[in-house]
Amino acid sequence: MSLIRRHWLSVVAILVSFVVFVIPFIFIVLTAMKDKRQSALLDFSWPEKFQLWENIVDVITTRNWQLLTAFINSTILTVASVTLLVVFAAMVGFVLQRRRTRWNGLINFLILAGLMIPPAIVPTIWLLQAMGLFAKLHGLILIEVAYHLPFSILLYRAFIATIPKDLDEAAIIDGARPLDVFFRIIMPLLWPVTVTNIVVQSVTIFNDFTNPLYYLPGRGNETVQLTLYNFQSQFNTSYHLLFTNILLITIPPLIVFLFFNRQIVAGVTAGAVKG
Amino acid sequence: MAGLELKAIQKSYGAVEVIKGVNLEISHGEFVVFVGPSGCGKSTLLRMIAGLEDISAGELWIAGKKCNHVEPRDRGIAMVFQSYALYPHMTVYENFGFGLKLAKTPKDVRDRKIRDAARILQMEHLLDRKPSQLSGGQRQRVAIGRAIVRQPEVFLFDEPLSNLDAALRVDMRMELANLHRDLGSTMIYVTHDQVEAMTLADKIVVLNGGVVQQVGSPIELYQRPENLFVAGFIGSPKMNFTEVTIDSINGGQVTVSGADIQPTELSADTTGLGEGDTVTLGTRPHDLLADASGNISGHVSLVERLGNETNVSLKLRSGATWLVVLDGDRELRHGQELQLGIEDQKAMIFDAAGQARHMA
Ligand SMILES: Nc1ncnc2c1ncn2[C@@H]1O[C@H](COP(=O)(O)OP(=O)(O)O)[C@@H](O)[C@H]1O
Ligand SMILES: [Mg+2]
Numbered sequence: 001m002s003l004i005r006r007h008w009l010s011v012v013a014i015l016v017s018f019v020v021f022v023i024p025f026i027f028i029v030l031t032a033m034k035d036k037r038q039s040a041l042l043d044f045s046w047p048e049k050f051q052l053w054e055n056i057v058d059v060i061t062t063r064n065w066q067l068l069t070a071f072i073n074s075t076i077l078t079v080a081s082v083t084l085l086v087v088f089a090a091m092v093g094f095v096l097q098r099r100r101t102r103w104n105g106l107i108n109f110l111i112l113a114g115l116m117i118p119p120a121i122v123p124t125i126w127l128l129q130a131m132g133l134f135a136k137l138h139g140l141i142l143i144e145v146a147y148h149l150p151f152s153i154l155l156y157r158a159f160i161a162t163i164p165k166d167l168d169e170a171a172i173i174d175g176a177r178p179l180d181v182f183f184r185i186i187m188p189l190l191w192p193v194t195v196t197n198i199v200v201q202s203v204t205i206f207n208d209f210t211n212p213l214y215y216l217p218g219r220g221n222e223t224v225q226l227t228l229y230n231f232q233s234q235f236n237t238s239y240h241l242l243f244t245n246i247l248l249i250t251i252p253p254l255i256v257f258l259f260f261n262r263q264i265v266a267g268v269t270a271g272a273v274k275g
Numbered sequence: 276m277a278g279l280e281l282k283a284i285q286k287s288y289g290a291v292e293v294i295k296g297v298n299l300e301i302s303h304g305e306f307v308v309f310v311g312p313s314g315c316g317k318s319t320l321l322r323m324i325a326g327l328e329d330i331s332a333g334e335l336w337i338a339g340k341k342c343n344h345v346e347p348r349d350r351g352i353a354m355v356f357q358s359y360a361l362y363p364h365m366t367v368y369e370n371f372g373f374g375l376k377l378a379k380t381p382k383d384v385r386d387r388k389i390r391d392a393a394r395i396l397q398m399e400h401l402l403d404r405k406p407s408q409l410s411g412g413q414r415q416r417v418a419i420g421r422a423i424v425r426q427p428e429v430f431l432f433d434e435p436l437s438n439l440d441a442a443l444r445v446d447m448r449m450e451l452a453n454l455h456r457d458l459g460s461t462m463i464y465v466t467h468d469q470v471e472a473m474t475l476a477d478k479i480v481v482l483n484g485g486v487v488q489q490v491g492s493p494i495e496l497y498q499r500p501e502n503l504f505v506a507g508f509i510g511s512p513k514m515n516f517t518e519v520t521i522d523s524i525n526g527g528q529v530t531v532s533g534a535d536i537q538p539t540e541l542s543a544d545t546t547g548l549g550e551g552d553t554v555t556l557g558t559r560p561h562d563l564l565a566d567a568s569g570n571i572s573g574h575v576s577l578v579e580r581l582g583n584e585t586n587v588s589l590k591l592r593s594g595a596t597w598l599v600v601l602d603g604d605r606e607l608r609h610g611q612e613l614q615l616g617i618e619d620q621k622a623m624i625f626d627a628a629g630q631a632r633h634m635a
């Protein structure tokens with residue numbers, strides 16, 4: 001009895017996460033193994049015939065190996081955007097936190113505005129077209145950076161506030177120039193937030209569907225989420241291939257997460273016991 | 276030679292003036308202590324010397340060079356912070372070597388200097404540790420080591436010992452004194468603790484409200500404080516004060532009396548004083564002695580018997596409480612009446628403006 005009373009909350013939590021996360025994933029995996037006929041039923045059943053490998057080959061070679069192009073595009077997009085995000089957000093957060101000027105209020109307002117005001121698609125497209133960035137991968141990189149910058153800045157600024165200013169000053173006395181202070185003292189201490197930021201932003205950007213859809217049209221410009229369209233149409237959807245595709249594009253974020261997960265935990269506890 | 280000169284240095288934050296025109300000369304190799312109550316601007320003054328705060332007005336000269344707008348790294352200074360400010364992600368070795376690395380010192384030279392500093396501070400065995408793996412005293416040493424490695428002309432310390440416990444503080448104080456003797460560099464040390472100031476300094480600068488009250492050697496400040504503030508601030512336990520009126524003036528001698536004190540003759544600089552003026556009399560707890568025919572009397576309100584001496588709180592007639600330190604062990608009861616005399620006229624007179632009237 002007491003065992004139930006003590007652990008019921010954990011059991012509920014495990015059950016809920018099982019229903020929310022694991023069951024859909026199992027559904028994806030099972031459907032990805034089925035053939036076209038059985039998958040069209042969209043039910044939770046055991047595959048009659050396992051053809052995962054055929055499905056994978058089908059998906060990858062569709063439309064002249066489009067999925068590979070998409071993977072390359074998405075990877076470039078994610079890596080470049082997240083790198084720029086981390087560097088810019090940390091720098092802006094550092095300057096905003098450390099240097100008090102009368103512009104701070106305005107800048108903070110702009111950051112909050114960026115967080116709250118929904119992006120206006122059509123004017124943004126006009127602007128991109130005018131600058132020759134529309135339907136260009138680097139244009140989309142700038143878009144992703146712009147959309148995700150406010151949140152990252154807030155994250156960094158809050159964390160930088162916990163780093164004593166004495167450290168900056170000690171470094172300045174030691175002969176550090178502003179960039180030395182930032183890259184040699186502040187940035188290393190920001191590692192726990194940086195990891196969090198990398199994980200959150202890279203998963204979001206990798207899985208982004210709408211922004212590539214709006215800002216990166218055209219052949220050879222597909223990102224992974226857009227390849228899902230290859231197998232859906234109004235009259236005929238190949239669910240087995242669609243789910244195989246989903247399975248394939250879920251793997252990279254999963255790897256990122258598993259790789260950094262331990263670091264997140266390690267970073268958090270290191271901060272906690274530092275004293 | 277790295278002397279310093281401060282000429283009418285001022286600092287304001289907006290409309291608030293924090294440092295109100297400080298003039299000071301510090302010669303090479305001196306150990307100078309800035310002392311004063313919390314918030315009087317000691318740290319601000321030190322940080323201006325370091326180059327961490329802009330100088331609002333006035334001139335700062337270090338080693339014969341005007342340094343108002345010189346970058347901290349080019350001033351030939353090193354600073355030890357109250358919070359130590361060690362780089363948490365670096366080992367002790369890296370903490371020591373950070374400045375040299377930035378200065379692109381060759382690796383072998385760097386290594387030698389780091390190990391030299393570690394030897395001076397006896398922490399060679401701790402070089403591979405991170406700051407989080409060190410005790411408070413060891414962290415303090417790392418902070419000092421980081422300064423030593425840079426071989427600065429001027430060391431700046433901002434309350435470096437205030438985070439240590441009492442016993443360790445005494446040890447570190449001695450180590451700092453030894454360090455100063457061994458290195459022979461100029462050191463400027465900020466503290467609010469007048470005992471630290473008295474024990475370490477060649478020269479003490481007493482600050483209050485952003486104004487220099489007095490500059491002098493510890494003994495000078497103790498024996499000839501220039502004003503009421505310095506008299507009250509320097510010396511432990513604190514000087515006792517009472518208001519008195521001048522009864523008569525005779526050359527360098529005045530006779531004063533007041534609610535708490537029978538007519539008493541003292542030597543003082545009497546220029547500008549007249550009979551009937553109200554002045555303040557100050558005398559140190561150690562300069563009072565039990566004397567049945569003494570001029571001061573009061574009731575004992577608290578007794579601390581330490582064996583070699585006895586601390587007595589004495590409630591005087593005016594309601595003021597004086598602290599008296601009597602030689603040897605005394606059995607005194609609470610409420611008992613006690614007569615005191617002043618030893619060898621060791622009392623000071625302060626005029627209405629608070630200026631001391633010492634004999635020339
Ligand atoms: N950045 C600042 N803005 C406004 N006032 C300040 C600032 N820094 C210090 N002060 C004020 O200057 C005075 C002196 O401070 P400080 O030099 O730190 O005193 P302390 O003698 O205790 O070291 C204090 O009254 C403090 O409130
Ligand atoms: Mg201070």
